[in-house]
Amino acid sequence: MVLKKYNINPDLALERQKCTFDIEEIINIFDGGKEKTSQRRKIEDVVLKSGLCHDDVPEECMSLKERYENAVRKSCFFSKLMKTELQEITGIEDFETPAIRRIADALFKDISPFLLHLGMFVPTIIGQCTSEQLMIWLPKALDLQIIGGYAQTELGHGTFIRGLETTATYDADTEEFVLHTPTLTAHKWWAGGLGKTINHCIVVAQLYTKGVCYGTHLFMVQIRDLDTHMPLPGIKVGEIGPRMGFSSADNGFLGFNNFRIPRNNMLMKHAQVQKDGTYVKPARHGKLTYQTMVFVRVTLVNEAAFNLSKAVTIAVRYSAVRRQSEMRPNEPEPQILDYPTQQHKLFIGIATAHAFQLTANWLWNTFKSVLSDMKKGDVGTLPELHALSSCLKAVCTSDAALLIEQCRYACGGHGYMLSSNLPYIYSFVAATRTYEGDYTILLLQTARFLVKAWEQAEAGKTVTPTVSYISRSLKGEKNSWRSTDEGIIKSFQAVAAGKIALCVKSIRDRMKSGLDYEDAWLLTTVQLVDAAEAHCRSVILETYCNEVRRLTKSSSDNVKIVMHQLVTLYLSYWTLQRTGDLLRYSSISEKDIDFMQRQYEELLQHIRPNAVALVDAFDLRDEILHSSLGAYDGRVYERLMEQAENNPMNAEPVNQSFHKYIKPLLQGKL
């Protein structure tokens, strides 16, 4: 749709006049500097001017098939644009993924069927191929001569990778692997793009050679003919059916009937099968084939931040425009943003988007540093990265989904309209809580790391920095509550340490009573998930505070003030959410809690005048927001009416069903 131009709604115009800080300064902080902001905007200009974002009919009014076909059309032209004009026109050679990722949302209200190609297929080639394999597949994949996906999950197993049933059996006579789907539950299920779009696929299968199973490994498999796009003989492939979101992502199923691929199609950077079938196991770490999942978990923290920033922009702008009820008799109806309960729903969304974005950047740098260690042969930092990426993916996607839904509640009935975009944003983020490792499963992975760290610290060994609070706790350091940033972080670390200690005790007590380790662990998993979540909270709180302090060192005072108000709001919010834990594991008193409650309510008032400016500082163009409620001009009612009038249902004054059914019913002739 072409966005109509309106004058700015007067309420929004007034809000912007109240702003106390330079919006551009905050935009630059989150982009990583002025240069990066201007580079991102250049990319956005090129894509928006290309006309690719235009749809004749709103996406939500298309059939599923039309939506898919429209998404394929746009993905192809967008890919061409990325390869050619974007580079030529902007002169930018190094396309930073965040900028491309952001502007991709201007094209797709739902998901591109090419997402997994860029998000998992290419990263797996980079992370899992030998240099020879890389030379074969990477240029083709980057040039989109082949389009791929990542098929790991099966109908019967997603979480438990070791339980996957697809087999890849090596035949030394022909130097081939035979891929086979032995049962119904062994069919690959869910892979994005697999249903109709891709011609290649990374397949995760149990490797058999010389009669021995060596566990899951990765294979490059061509599944469709490059010319006709027909499934190759021995391949059964299709779309899995309508789902809550991801409507245009063509998630698919895949089965193999003794399908043969060359030996060289096993991705052999870490483990190899030699020509005679001899298996050479990975030299350094048993879980290196899981690396793409770690990469995606890291990027999903960024997704949580980005999507939350979209939702909260929509809800705050709408709340500044919407007037409802009265505060005192006969007074004009206030903007709903003036209600403290509305501020309570929304300002935590702004602060959380900041917290997650800065945590995502920090995690990305940690990921890059672990990769660089691994290149030098050192895998020592991988367990901590796995523990961190697991809990941050779990907690950030889960919190973001809750807060996005809260933004929808904050928009009342209009938030329920697809044209608000809130339902789309929610269904996308809700899926991120499940895919790439379910919430509970990932927290249990972190818990495993925490229990080990506890045992190491108990044995007097040094532990990694993110769990150094465990050593302090074991030394008997008692927590004394202070309502400063550092004080609150220390108390949250004391909560995490207290919960880990109880888990360890629980496991040990259960073992003393005769249970084996597995049962003792299993019966403690409710507490273990809770302890991992507490650990994660302390990591987010600490990272957010540290990063704001670091990044605003040379900022203007007004930016420092407003950024720090959000940090304090975030710390107060979580203190009040976790009073039970803090009363149990720290020295916080009822008086301290009263103080925090008052501080929190005062902060809502302080932030109120800057609320619209703060969401403007996410710098999200209307074309990216796709929202009748959240456009920059605040012309909510005009847009809602426009959308209603353009609804294909209104193209004819009387629907044919009247003549077919209603009229005969009215006349008793049905």
Ligand SMILES: CCCCC/C=C\C/C=C\C/C=C\C/C=C\C/C=C\CC/C=C/C(=O)SCCNC(=O)CCNC(=O)[C@H](O)C(C)(C)COP(=O)(O)OP(=O)(O)OC[C@H]1O[C@@H](n2cnc3c(N)ncnc32)[C@H](O)[C@@H]1OP(=O)(O)O
């Ligand atoms: C043209 C248009 C384009 C538009 C787009 C534009 C731009 C796009 C650019 C970017 C895209 C941006 C963002 C999004 C990107 C992509 C995402 C999009 C869609 C994704 C769709 C979803 C995909 C999927 O879901 S793929 C499938 C994922 N599946 C899972 O995650 C399964 C979860 N299960 C597991 O991970 C594991 O099984 C387990 C639960 C962790 C357990 O594994 P297991 O083998 O049983 O191990 P254990 O015995 O428990 O543990 C043994 C030992 O290993 C350690 N361990 C486990 N995992 C790891 C690991 N990953 N790394 C390191 N170590 C690991 C474990 O801790 C234990 O260690 P210990 O023995 O020392 O304790």
Ligand SMILES: Cc1cc2nc3c(=O)[nH]c(=O)nc-3n(C[C@H](O)[C@H](O)[C@H](O)COP(=O)(O)OP(=O)(O)OC[C@H]3O[C@@H](n4cnc5c(N)ncnc54)[C@H](O)[C@@H]3O)c2cc1C
């Ligand atoms: C939109 C979407 C896109 C996807 N895209 C892809 C893709 O491109 N490629 C791909 O390979 N996969 C993909 N997936 C699959 C996804 O990775 C899995 O669905 C996910 O990992 C969860 O696994 P599962 O479905 O087997 O859930 P299950 O493991 O069956 O989980 C069901 C419930 O059981 C619980 N549970 C399971 N095991 C345990 C345990 N050990 N302890 C305690 N509780 C447990 C879980 O916490 C959960 O509550 C996608 C999924 C979705 C929704």
